[in-house]
Amino acid sequence: MIDYLNPADLGDFSPQGLSSGTATDVFVYAAGLAIDPETMARRPEAESIADETRICLENVARILADAGLTLRDVVKTTCYLQDEAYRFEFLDAYKGAFGEGPYPARSTFVLGIASNLRVQIEAVAVRPDAG
Template identity: 75%
Template sequence: MTDREHLKETHVIDYLNPPAIGDFARVGLSSGTATDVLVYAAGLAMDPDTMRRRDDATTIADETRICLANIATILAEAGVTLREVVKTTCYLRDDAYRGEFIEAYRAAFGEGPYPARSTFVLGIASDLRVQIEAVAVRSTSS
């Protein structure tokens, strides 16, 4: 038995692609993956039809809010919320976006506690300026 077969046999693995976010399967993307313990979600403000930034992602704050709203939708499909997020990895196209990004990010998580976060400035696919990945923990009753 391969390691992957053993993993599937011993853990629940669900691929999360909420219709509200759109279908990215044609380009080899899944919006999220959930195991019996962890949920992984990727937030993009990308239109799945054009593969370009959504029209409503005008500002960095808008784009950040959309990314986190999409993550919340993915997490909800696995029965968790942003409150269960323990780690995010955030990507910004330009360091000049950091201030506006942080304000919108903090607003999404409210008064905290805040998950551990790594933020990188680098090139991102398409014309996106923000991308966020999140890891959440499922409770044993989920």
């Protein structure tokens, strides 16, 4: 069974061929972006790297909520930054979202990201009642 998770309050990205998340009986995959689906540009409230990181993780949390999960169920994130100079502000905001830990495994890459985005976060969560 595969469920596609597209919370209406995050916007409809289907015209761009995107799904915000996918849930199986074991794993839930979620992508967090601070992107406006109308303009396909960074949302105005994502002024700082910390703001953008917070919005990305709030979106991930919102997608996970549709599957009955929280950030505490995340076991792995892949994070993309547009510039290495963002790493300290990003890390402070990232750790703030997960609290005192434990923290999921994380890979962070510096590379070009679509539109004028500076941060993108992908998360993998595991259903606690799986297997």
